[in-house]
Amino acid sequence: MRKIDLIKTEVQSVKWFMDRIKNGTLVIDHSYQRQFVWGIKEQVRLIETILLGFSIPEVYIWMVDTNPDTGDSVYSIVDGQQRLTTVREFINGKFKLNSGYLSDEGSSIYTDKTFSELDPEDKKAIWDYPFSTRVIKRDMEKDDIIKMFLRLNSTDKQLNPQELRNAEFSGLFFKLADEISQQPFWNNYKIFSPLQLRRMSDIEFISQILIFLREGISGETTQKYLNHVYDKYNDKYDEYADDKKTIIDMLNEMDKIMKISEDTTAFFRRKTHLYSFLIIIYYMLEKGLNISDYHKKIDYFVKYYNENVDLGLSQNDKKTIREYREYALEGTQSKARRVARIRLIKSYLDI
Structure with missing residues (x-):
């Protein structure tokens, strides 16, 4: 028929x-x-x-x-x-x-x-x-x-790509992204506006973090690639529980960083910085590092980024932060710029 x-x-x-x-x-x-x-x-x-x-x-x-x-x-x-x-x-x-x-x-x-x-x-x-x-x-x-x-x-x-994905893929990858979106972190710090929540920007952002866990930093974040990953992990997602725990651990550490100062709270509300440092937190957790030991240096990073305040940072550290700023100001979804930001933060924190 x-x-x-x-x-x-x-x-x-x-x-x-x-x-x-x-x-x-x-x-x-x-x-x-x-x-x-x-x-x-x-x-x-x-x-x-x-x-x-x-x-x-x-x-x-x-x-x-x-x-x-x-x-x-x-x-x-x-x-x-x-x-x-x-x-x-x-x-x-x-x-x-x-x-x-x-x-x-x-x-x-x-x-x-x-x-x-x-x-x-x-x-x-x-x-x-x-x-x-x-x-x-x-x-x-x-x-x-x-x-x-x-x-x-x-x-x-009126419908963005993530809203269309919501209709097309209702399987495990979307389910995990949706579960993580219910974590209190996002609402506590007002990471997404009410309109962004309605338009599912939180789900798309979390999906990009999940792509990193599955595909590495070289994984694309284009809409086409997002569709590919949604399809790939729609019916079978063996790492579901592990990835959920990993991201919750990452958010718990980021929560501590957000509380360092008003500057860090405001700084990490910007999605480019939040994404970059969440990935850094992942690497630090993998190495078993005590992330609290790096809070002061992260706070200095934010202050110098915002105001060029001289806090006794080395010339090399200042240069690294300035380079990071250049890669964060435009083309933030570019894979090359994303990789560069991660590299520079690693260099600054010496991890």
Whole structure:
């Protein structure tokens, strides 16, 4: 049977979707997309579009099950999470129609209104708004659903490569990266902003550390290579437990370094420095070094990097830090620059 024969087109109202989200028969599957992503501008523009009666892209839902007792079908949102979540948030009073984001002259009547403040006719227009809906029958395989999601979003700039990987690879490598992202270190030091967390920047950063553990410092961090590693360790990852313990040990040591001073805390919030020194910590742990013995020199490294403060460092140390700064200011994802930064830190710490 052709895939197209497993998809039918229906028109469903906002009310139909909201009722099913509320009663649990329409669910958001985070294996496609981790969290809600849109900002207030995109949210306001969508509600404005609905109020003006213009069309919006169709929604894809997958019939995943039927309750044998009630006969109610259970659907999963394949594509349309942002649109449906935005409508629900607006109806629940979570945001207003900020005038700065309304784009049509005729929208001035909605300025700064919440859903409860709209005229009754406008409320009805939202509840009755017809979503063109593609309903995928439950006969379609999950792998085909994922392929469909990726194809639908392959040219959508709103989804970044890591979000697309989240849909395509749901195996062991992603699972470990996600587990490590739950470690308190990241939140304690606000390494990632709320937006970066929604866009899965933390998962991508942790994935790069995992690549180092599996492939070494010469391993690439390009998007293409990340996809390759996700695929390679998707179903079989023998080093899973060891890598998890290693990274937690690395984060515990970095936590101590962050607490040395306000300077080190601010310095290592920058991902380039954090990545570089986490790798250094790995080498130090492998050698059985007492990393606390190097805290003072790391603090001096940060202070000289930031302010060129003369703390009694040798001329060679100062030169090394200046070189590191050059490699950290641009092209930070370049393999050659990454390798150079690691080499320079090793030289400075004499490890």
